Amino acid sequence: MAVDHQQVAGPAAPGKPRRRRRRRGGRAGLAPVMFLAPFAVLFALFFLLPIGYAIYESFLKVHVSGLGLGPSSTTTVFAGLANYTQVFSDPSFRQGVGRVLLFGVVQIPVMLLFATVLALLLDSVVARFKRFFRLAFFLPYGIPGVIAAILWSFLYLPGLSPVVAALHGVGFGTVNFLGAKSVLWSIANIVTWEYTGYNMLIIYAGLQAIPADLYEAARLDGASEWKVATRIKLPLVTGALVLTAVFSIIGTLQLFSEPQVLRAVTDDISSSYTPNLLAYTQAFTDNNPNYAAAIAVVLAIGTFILSFGFLKLVQRRGARMGV
Amino acid sequence: MAVSTAARPGAKVAPRDRTRGNPKVTRGSILATAFMFVCAVYFLLPAWWLIVSSTKGPSTLYGSEGFWFSQLHLASNLTGLFSYDGGIYWRWLVNTLLYAGVGAVCATMLASAAGYALAKYEFRGRQLVFSVILGGVLVPGTALALPLYLLLSKVSLTNTYWSVFLPSIVSPFGVYLARVYAAAAIPDELIEAGRIDGASEGKIFRTVALRIMSPALVTMFLFQFVAIWNNFLLPLVMLSNTRLYPVTLGLYTWNNQYGQAPQLVSYVVIGSLISVIPLVIAFLSLQRFWRSGLTAGSVRL
Numbered sequence: 001m002a003v004d005h006q007q008v009a010g011p012a013a014p015g016k017p018r019r020r021r022r023r024r025g026g027r028a029g030l031a032p033v034m035f036l037a038p039f040a041v042l043f044a045l046f047f048l049l050p051i052g053y054a055i056y057e058s059f060l061k062v063h064v065s066g067l068g069l070g071p072s073s074t075t076t077v078f079a080g081l082a083n084y085t086q087v088f089s090d091p092s093f094r095q096g097v098g099r100v101l102l103f104g105v106v107q108i109p110v111m112l113l114f115a116t117v118l119a120l121l122l123d124s125v126v127a128r129f130k131r132f133f134r135l136a137f138f139l140p141y142g143i144p145g146v147i148a149a150i151l152w153s154f155l156y157l158p159g160l161s162p163v164v165a166a167l168h169g170v171g172f173g174t175v176n177f178l179g180a181k182s183v184l185w186s187i188a189n190i191v192t193w194e195y196t197g198y199n200m201l202i203i204y205a206g207l208q209a210i211p212a213d214l215y216e217a218a219r220l221d222g223a224s225e226w227k228v229a230t231r232i233k234l235p236l237v238t239g240a241l242v243l244t245a246v247f248s249i250i251g252t253l254q255l256f257s258e259p260q261v262l263r264a265v266t267d268d269i270s271s272s273y274t275p276n277l278l279a280y281t282q283a284f285t286d287n288n289p290n291y292a293a294a295i296a297v298v299l300a301i302g303t304f305i306l307s308f309g310f311l312k313l314v315q316r317r318g319a320r321m322g323v
Numbered sequence: 324m325a326v327s328t329a330a331r332p333g334a335k336v337a338p339r340d341r342t343r344g345n346p347k348v349t350r351g352s353i354l355a356t357a358f359m360f361v362c363a364v365y366f367l368l369p370a371w372w373l374i375v376s377s378t379k380g381p382s383t384l385y386g387s388e389g390f391w392f393s394q395l396h397l398a399s400n401l402t403g404l405f406s407y408d409g410g411i412y413w414r415w416l417v418n419t420l421l422y423a424g425v426g427a428v429c430a431t432m433l434a435s436a437a438g439y440a441l442a443k444y445e446f447r448g449r450q451l452v453f454s455v456i457l458g459g460v461l462v463p464g465t466a467l468a469l470p471l472y473l474l475l476s477k478v479s480l481t482n483t484y485w486s487v488f489l490p491s492i493v494s495p496f497g498v499y500l501a502r503v504y505a506a507a508a509i510p511d512e513l514i515e516a517g518r519i520d521g522a523s524e525g526k527i528f529r530t531v532a533l534r535i536m537s538p539a540l541v542t543m544f545l546f547q548f549v550a551i552w553n554n555f556l557l558p559l560v561m562l563s564n565t566r567l568y569p570v571t572l573g574l575y576t577w578n579n580q581y582g583q584a585p586q587l588v589s590y591v592v593i594g595s596l597i598s599v600i601p602l603v604i605a606f607l608s609l610q611r612f613w614r615s616g617l618t619a620g621s622v623r624l
């Protein structure tokens with residue numbers, strides 16, 4: 001790149017390059033700071049500082065002396081790792097983590113497989129009405145998670161839901177979408193409904209970026225559409241698939257709004273149903289912000305390790321396979 | 324699409340293609356289209372239910388066939404929605420526009436300047452700054468909401484517009500997109516030419532860089548708009564004054580109250596519909612910007 005400048009600027013004006021260099025050291029030297037500063041200040045204040053403060057809070061504990069009445073009876077003391085040991089031994093935290101992991105292990109592969117199939121179909125020559133289908137699949141992503149959850153809660157509610165009524169009509173009995181066993185999968189359905197189209201679009205964008213002549217030759221040699229899809233297209237969109245998987249892992253571990261909304265229509269979602277819900281309850285209902293901070297920190301670190309670890313795992317395997 | 328591409332190449336290619344693939348393609352294409360049709364029904368049916376239900380009164384909402392119209396109550400639902408609790412729904416719409424709309428504009432401006440600086444200037448610590456911001460991409464908004472609450476409650480800033488607005492305008496992913504795009508799309512020669520002409524660095528950024536980056540700016544705006552609009556936990560923990568709520572939080576509280584006020588079911592239904600209509604239209608018509616931004620994101624990984 002630097003060579004290019006010299007070639008462009010050099011012949012036109014021999015005296016210019018030196019002046020340019022001086023300028024870059026002076027006025028331009030401050031320019032990147034000016035461009036970066038507004039974002040950097042806000043990033044530090046509303047991103048780094050809260051994380052730091054949450055970590056700090058997570059090492060503290062409110063100590064109650066006497067009967068706990070009056071302002072002087074509580075003192076905040078350093079608690080070391082006590083909040084963290086409590087997090088890891090808290091059965092409701094463990095259950096919540098187990099629940100979101102089970103959710104992720106089932107829901108993420110199903111959703112990504114679904115999204116991949118739809119993207120491949122949209123990209124293939126066999127499908128018709130592609131524009132309409134692409135819009136239809138993407139539409140749910142335009143509906144915010146809370147409203148999608150409210151909408152589906154109506155569709156799960158016996159008496160209101162035409163789905164329950166229709167299933168009853170064809171002889172399934174009264175299907176309970178909101179029972180203790182089924183409600184996790186009802187949430188999985190909401191998440192799948194919302195994000196399949198979005199993930200499909202990421203994969204589809206990857207497919208569209210592949211130059212068509214790469215598989216035109218294979219097609220002319222008589223390779224089936226299926227072979228073209230699995231042998232040529234899929235390996236080339238691995239990057240896009242990894243991206244969707246990482247975003248899905250992050251989203252799953254942070255699961256909050258869907259279960260929180262569904263709590264309005266079912267008693268089978270406890271106040272500690274997911275780790276995030278537990279942190280919320282601890283902070284606002286149980287008035288235990290230090291413990292909530294520890295949960296939030298553990299959850300953030302866990303999310304980071306899982307998504308980062310997944311990235312590394314895929315990269316290493318990719319290197320071994322020579323992708 | 325398929326028709327036009329098949330017709331465009333010369334007569335030599337098209338017939339060969341057709342003779343070879345014809346019997347297989349027809350059966351396959353019927354199956355594929357049928358499958359996609361079933362999927363489309365799955366994705367569209369809830370939206371259809373929402374449209375149908377928003378025209379029903381509270382009584383027919385429960386009694387009638389859910390996927391079809393019965394007794395048009397659209398007008399009374401609308402007047403009810405907009406007048407309930409002193410017309411607070413209006414207020415929520417305006418708030419949403421402020422948080423998500425104005426917020427996304429601010430986030431895009433901040434992120435584009437930062438991404439441009441990271442892409443086009445050499446300075447010490449550049450890589451470190453970029454790595455820290457990139458780490459921020461992996462920290463989701465929900466993970467940050469509680470720490471933000473703890474911090475802002477310490478300085479008594481909770482339950483204000485700022486408590487939701489300011490955290491929303493920080494978009495590490497936007498910086499990442501802007502950097503990738505600026506590095507690839509803005510030629511150094513153009514910046515040099517501007518400098519030789521005596522333009523200030525700020526002017527070069529405003530007149531040259533921003534213009535070239537405009538497709539990426541739309542993508543960044545969209546991403547951040549959705550991120551703010553979807554971040555439910557942040558306003559939930561920050562705000563207790565209902566007049567500061569975004570529409571999502573408002574509908575959520577109504578949804579929790581309809582045990583006491585049955586007419587709220589209808590308002591939640593039609594309120595949900597109205598709040599998503601402009602968004603869905605904007606989304607679908609700006610779809611190509613999603614694709615371009617997503618390509619930039621996934622190619623880099």
